Amino acid sequence: MIKDLTDDEARRAIVLKWGSVEPDVLPAWVAEMDYALAPPVREALLDAVNTGVTGYPVFGPGGRLGEAYAGFAARHFGQRLDPTDVLGTVDVTAGVRVALDVLSDPGPMVLPLPAYHPQLDVAQITGRERWDLPVDPDAPTAMFDLDHLDRLFADGARTLLLTQPHNPCGHVYTREELEGIRDVVVRHGARVISDEIHAPLVLPGAQHVPYLSLEGTADHAVAVVASSKAFNTAGLRCAQIVTTDAATRRQLVEIPMARNDSWSSLGAVAAIAAYEDGDAWLAALVERLDQLRSLLGRLLAGHLPDARMRHLEATYLPWLDLRAYGHRDPAEVGLQRERVLLSPGHAYHPGLDGHARLNMATSPERLTEILRRLGAALSL
Known part of the structure; x- marks a missing residue:
């Protein structure tokens, strides 16, 4: 029931998250999902x-x-x-x-x-x-x-x-x-x-x-x-x-x-x-997010083994502790080096270095690429 938007569809539909960044940037920042509207909402x-x-x-x-x-x-x-x-x-x-x-x-x-x-x-x-x-x-x-x-x-x-x-x-x-x-x-x-x-x-x-x-x-x-x-x-x-x-x-x-x-x-x-x-669609969404939560754990272990993350109990917005990689603003490093955009941790906790918020509400393929890019950026 969860339909992934293509990159072109996302740029047209999700005008802040996708439409306000350069074409080579993979956005994983603002809290919007890369999914088509739930059919009952769209029809209404x-x-x-x-x-x-x-x-x-x-x-x-x-x-x-x-x-x-x-x-x-x-x-x-x-x-x-x-x-x-x-x-x-x-x-x-x-x-x-x-x-x-x-x-x-x-x-x-x-x-x-x-x-x-x-x-x-x-x-x-x-x-x-x-x-x-x-x-x-x-x-x-x-x-x-x-x-x-x-x-x-x-x-x-x-x-x-x-x-x-x-x-x-x-x-x-x-x-x-x-x-x-x-x-x-x-x-x-x-x-x-x-x-x-x-x-x-x-x-x-x-x-x-x-x-x-x-x-x-x-x-x-x-x-x-x-x-x-x-x-x-x-x-x-x-x-x-x-x-x-x-x-x-x-x-x-x-x-x-x-x-x-x-x-x-x-x-x-x-x-x-x-x-x-919307109950049936919401149930499918929660199932998808649960699957992505598991995938994220595997991707962190593979690409950012020194990252820390408390168990994600809700939302699609995991909070990553990336201090082990030595960057004050890992979100900025990810953007500059590998063109992946996360939300900087200091925007949520002024003065706190080394953290970032990730939006995982996307396709498994995109999430995999997001973590590959982030791992490459922070491990240089």
Whole structure:
């Protein structure tokens, strides 16, 4: 069910990842997959365009979008939501900004590092400081230190921006880890914004636990979700803020329209199709990513035997520790020497050398060539 795009098809369809690089560059950077659209999403979009669905979306919580996501969350995560718990927003980063701006107390926002790079600026945009919570690159897991989090809240932080599953570390937080986070947050009367955009992309061996499914989280947390990463529709601009607390929902609904950027009507069409009719395609995608995860392990052993990578539990974006090869910016070395483009590690963890994020959501043949080139570049 997963159709690989040719190079020419990818350059036309994936205009940032493929279309903005030189023809001899093999791109493995921005989080877009080299696959054709899921047929249910493609058919729904074609029908909507033929009908002329290019005006404003339906505003407010719930509706068809809320029903579609509530059904998806029940089937995939065992989470019970009322459709009115779901409110549209333009994308996940904008949803995080809205939640931070509207719901959080004044005071610093805690950000575990490494972090999805737009998150590095979201606190400052809302007039807050960002207080970093770095994960030790030599630690056995990507779970951050709860004692450190406790100290940051004790010193005045008011919000934790939690990305789970984690991008770029690929970590799926366990129920026990999330309960530990919750207990620290509750002790300080703080807030959690849980970015769960990668939840549909949990790989075999792990299970996503929605933060809001934990007891005692409704009054201090929201989740921000979307179908865009799992179904490759980021450009259609439609995410969802999820809350299970009536007072929080009321705060979000009553904000001025200009504070919550309008999402796209075509984005809503794509999201509804993905949530309602995309399960079979998503299962095939997860199977493909699981196969690529295994292939990546073999390719690293063959081409970059000194590389380190924690076990990838979710996403298609493995975080590579390449410090053993002695380059401050291995992504730049790969581009200059072998024309392969990864995302530099310092974009996700400022000041951290020797790391890179790899996009493995491509064909096995391309992934093999990506690792061959990267190995050749770093081993010179």
